[in-house]
Amino acid sequence: MFSCGTSVVPSLEPILLKHGNDAGQLLQILTDVQQAFGYIPPEAVNRIAAHLNIPLARIRGVASFYSFLKLEPHGEYRLLFSDNITDRMLGNQSLLDEMCRQLWLQPGKVSEDGLVSIGLTSCTGMCDQGPAMLVNGRVITRLTPQRVREIGDLVRRRIPLEDWPAEYFVVEDNIHRAGPLLSNPFTPGDALRAALGMGEAEIVDAIKRSGLRGRGGAGFSTGLKWAACQQAPGSEKYVVCNADEGEPGTFKDRVLLTRQANWMFEGMTVCALAIGAGRGYLYLRGEYRYLLEPLQDVLQQRREAGLLGRDILGHAGFDFDIEIHLGAGAYVCGEESALIESLEGKRGIPRNRPPFPVTHGYRQQPTAVNNVETFCSAALALAMGVDNFRAMGTEKSSGSKLISVSGDCARPGIYEYPFGVSVQEVLDDCGAVNTLAVQISGPSGICIGPNEFNRKLGFEDLPTAGAFMVFDDSRDMFEVARNFVHFFAHESCGFCTPCRVGTSMLKQTMDKIAEGHGTRHDLAEVENLDLVLQTTSHCGLGRTACNPVLHTLKHFRPAYESKLKSLDFEPAFDLDGALARARRMTGRDDAGAHLKAEDV
Template structure:
């Protein structure tokens, strides 16, 4: 291929960063971009040209991919960058104050000063410790420091020195009894396979190998397990459809790119129980006939990355990954981590495929569906972390026992992410059917002297619930009946001091920024939605008819769920809370 490479020359450091990718193909593009960005702090034209030559990728294509992700810089910037989360949970917990202090002492966002710059960031996934900031220092190796909760003073201090290689505090679970998915988090050493096995780990995989592939799929189907990423699609049906495809190979992808503002449950599982995900993926791979799996992990999760890498290394050494797993002749499976680079849209299942394959993370038109043509155009199962870690419960307890825990249509335990103006933010595990009032009480409610104004369910793509609706049972079917959604499990609490207008504007800004731009309804509609809300807040004009028209077009004609849900929270705020009048 005549690549028509750029004339720019890569530096010595950039050449060292790219050297390990010699002989690789286009699917190594995202890792190669990470390697350069981590080493140098930005991706120069010389580095991009070298990557293109090494991987045989046209420069225009590589530039399109590199410019797609917010964590990559294509213009020179300091090696040290402070990312300050200004998304929903952090916004209501003082993120604007942190930004104001940084502006005063370091300079305006995006401006280099004294070898450092700072940026406003979308959700960093540590909403239970909001507000949050993440300092990145390029080098060999690159280092990060998580500040959560952050203050203006701590952010200024972090900007003035190299990161102390802190990944933040380990996850804290406030509950003590009745835990199943979270029972090992904070109890066992997440770096120890022996601790994991002593706490029941790998009993489920042993059962799966004894039962056989068809029986595993049947048990998962009978359990009623629905996907926990927001779509609530039956997991067993997805596995069965993929296993039945004659084309091969089959692939398994774990979606660990939980970028929905207010969502952090998958991070807690990865940081507190990483071997559970490895075992769960191995069971899924056995059932669907996959020999290769990918974990698509958020680029902002340094602790999860380290612990998951350790878990994979240890499992390979001990025979729980690789060839003839657990002595089962002919069963081979391995897992590769692919780091995301700051793109909310890559949480969409087909956008993940494009990202892994080295293309822009834009959704694909369906059909064909992933079970037919997914990653590398082969049959693929995509499940998120929470969905997968339910599987060992099913294979140790049995489908009947698992299904009996909750309601007929919503089976098993569910993780909810409580954040915002609540006394004890964190991940809570409850059976489906628990009321929103009960869940809020478990987290201590709003602060003393404050009153509840609203609760956002499902994140930026979700909907609001009023204080008089707290008896809503938390099930998929009850949420639908109430014209809201559980989504990925976000429960973001707003008290009477919350700036609802500013909160809705941030949701609109989020969708404007995160739209991939592939389809016109979403690309234009998210901009018009934000502009209309700004006019309302500035002049109190009635923009509701325009908002409804734009929202309806996005919902009806956008390619993927981002555009289809970008209007949801705004609509529910207007209809349920009387906002934007």
């Protein structure tokens, strides 16, 4: 990293050149500048604007959208504690307090000497080995009070990050149950060879027959998506792999990217062959930056093996290559149209749909966007034969599914099952006891109690992108929901009013209840808010934002009621409290200087 005083201009030229002086690469350019200087200096903003011939406002607009990009210095060391509920259960808050004590600093502030800042960030995807934190974008897992003290000392002594103990940065895979995806017996090229033996329409047909449905959450038929993209008119077509994995509690793509990257790229290449694409992008969440180099290496190996590039596997005219783009800390960019905006170097605001990406995606061209696990599964289906693939799982959910287990259990980590496994079976396998609740598919998913543990994971019953968070009977489910609600309020992109205002109102309501001022009226209001958010939000984030409260209310109402006042209604604003300053200034505290109960 350059020091903040270094002139930025000489270091900017290679960054701009690396990205082809292309304004469409603005996010990647800004990410590299942030990496080089620790923030995006005004001089860099001016230079980039002049060089790419784009307005300053566009650069500032993009930079201010992404939480990892900073337009002001944020310290030579930027410490961000992961703040998922599972980090909280593992004590992240007392570790943050300890770090603040060590460095004599308040959260959210930069030290006066510009050395360090401390803050919180949304789930880093390390729920199986938390509490975790990011230091200048690099992930550190398994924090303990001892490790926090050591980090404080390294920061105070200004030890460069490269010289910190390597064990801090170890990320484990924690695979406890492997199936065909994780213990894949095939070699790179097997799925492609099978696909090359078919025509384009036949590949799509095979994927349809496999019954494969998207693993990113919505469960749309992959075959239908590829068919729509294949048939859409367009001068260029694109394949995009969604590796944003921002849903708290989900970390299965992290493990696939570590263990099965070759197979994921193989799936993308098969898709390119089927739809006629020449270019692919992997959109990698910023928190997984440590995977960038290993992934680049896999791409290079594939080029050398003739599995990427020109005339793939000697098939004249089959040209396809893949580029990796980094995200910069915005959960909403996992939504496919927001992801495409981000790929184009813009703020990650979801687009109006229709038109859908299959006809108007990247650069308004037909684009197939699929999740990491979907591409791995597509390649697997072709390599093992679609009938064999279809034979796994259930009628409407074929194949296997990776589950990311975290929370109150003896063995958090990754479990691969054929679809149709029951919640209880997963709980038994991961060593969970006295389980009060399981949150399936993250905050936007569903929370179930013990009377539903016989339900099955699959599109027929409990669809899931993979998160499986376990809470035992020592947990307060109100606090779990409150953490999720804070997450949505933080991650709302602010584009549409119902979500921007609604998520913030929901957060205030939960905080009001937590502070002992909640009433039954507040609970009823959540249902009204849900109706507004469901019917008027622009994207899935707003539409699911009330789920955590509604689901926990359904199963764990006493956790809420024990915190409510007996009153039916109490205003969110404490009017009498607000007059306290005026009373102090006037030296009055008599009855006339207070509002009467009936006025409040």
